Amino acid sequence: MKCLKKEKIRAFIDYELTLSEVKNVKRHISECSYCQRTLQEVREEIKLTQRTLELLSPETVPESPSHLLSEMEEKKYQLTFRKFILSPIRVPAVVLVFIISFLLVMSFMLLAKNQREVSSRYLRSPEEKKGTLSFIMEDFVQSISLSVDSEEIKPIENPRVIVLKEFVK
Amino acid sequence: MGDRNKRTVEEQDRPESVFNCLYLEYFPLIYKYSYRIVGNHEDAKQFSQQTFTHLYDYFASGQVIREPKALIYRIATNLCYDYLRKKIRVKEAMKNENVVSISNSNLEEEIDKREKIELIRNALLKLPPRDQRCLLLYQEGFSYSEISSIAKVKKSSIGKILSRATEKLVRILKNGEIT
Numbered sequence A: 001m002k003c004l005k006k007e008k009i010r011a012f013i014d015y016e017l018t019l020s021e022v023k024n025v026k027r028h029i030s031e032c033s034y035c036q037r038t039l040q041e042v043r044e045e046i047k048l049t050q051r052t053l054e055l056l057s058p059e060t061v062p063e064s065p066s067h068l069l070s071e072m073e074e075k076k077y078q079l080t081f082r083k084f085i086l087s088p089i090r091v092p093a094v095v096l097v098f099i100i101s102f103l104l105v106m107s108f109m110l111l112a113k114n115q116r117e118v119s120s121r122y123l124r125s126p127e128e129k130k131g132t133l134s135f136i137m138e139d140f141v142q143s144i145s146l147s148v149d150s151e152e153i154k155p156i157e158n159p160r161v162i163v164l165k166e167f168v169k
Numbered sequence B: 001m002g003d004r005n006k007r008t009v010e011e012q013d014r015p016e017s018v019f020n021c022l023y024l025e026y027f028p029l030i031y032k033y034s035y036r037i038v039g040n041h042e043d044a045k046q047f048s049q050q051t052f053t054h055l056y057d058y059f060a061s062g063q064v065i066r067e068p069k070a071l072i073y074r075i076a077t078n079l080c081y082d083y084l085r086k087k088i089r090v091k092e093a094m095k096n097e098n099v100v101s102i103s104n105s106n107l108e109e110e111i112d113k114r115e116k117i118e119l120i121r122n123a124l125l126k127l128p129p130r131d132q133r134c135l136l137l138y139q140e141g142f143s144y145s146e147i148s149s150i151a152k153v154k155k156s157s158i159g160k161i162l163s164r165a166t167e168k169l170v171r172i173l174k175n176g177e178i179t
Helices: A005-014 A020-030 A033-054 A066-086 A090-122 A134-141 A159-168 B002-004 B015-038 B041-060 B068-085 B087-097 B109-126 B129-139 B144-151 B155-175
Strands: none
Touching: A005 A020, A005 A033, A005 A066, A020 A033, A033 B109, A033 B129, A033 B155, A066 B002, A066 B015, A066 B041, B002 B068, B015 B041, B015 B129, B041 B068, B068 B129, B109 B129, B109 B155, B129 B144, B129 B155, B144 B155
């Protein structure tokens, strides 16, 4: 069997091998003096590195500062507000509501304007008791350049009344 | 440590209380970890605070965090190494480390220790950033799969990276290649 790679021996030391791999490695190491030496070397290297890197640690480590938590609390409220306003569903919904309300207001304004125009055109004064229809008719007559005296327009008499009148004569 | 690693943040848990627990438990650990990378208290404090600010954003965004410990270390690692990438600031950090006042009692001992620490840090900085991360995370007691998820390296290559990085670091330290 070929000698083990250093990384394999390292993984063996770090308990990162499967059960069957561990068996194979153990069997090989028990037979191979070269790999036994390598195992020893790797162990020493790991120890040395760990000792060395431990020197980089700070002498004192502070407790978790409490002011950060209160800052987080403040941030939470800001975030909640932003989340409510800028959530992916709410943004289009809010925009849509604005558009709809704008359109509604505009249509009401237009309706009111139209109403005022109609009333100013056909109901000039409250004393005039003529119906809207007669004004429209006047406008129509004027527009086709005809002048008709409205007093001449008389209601058509009921044909029965005419017959009765003649009968009386 | 194994149980802590597997702890998951359930949806029904209150995010604030989970965050508070994580904060109280991991702040000192992250401080220590950041200090090892950046080498001074001010930056270590700043990065550990930033780490938890970022973590808070994760919680606030409503994401379910399966491995909070790995996430915390990943944020811290990224923050510290983004900082280290700016080489000028690395030099500043080393200068700052020297400026820190030394108590008069064990002056020589203290100076020796500081020099030694600086030599070790220089040796570590000679390794590629990926190897540094793997070594420091291994030092924190993480398994190969955790290191791979935090440092974004294939799990299959962790063994090789660690083995080579250790070998190289030991060689640098022993041969006195440190400048």
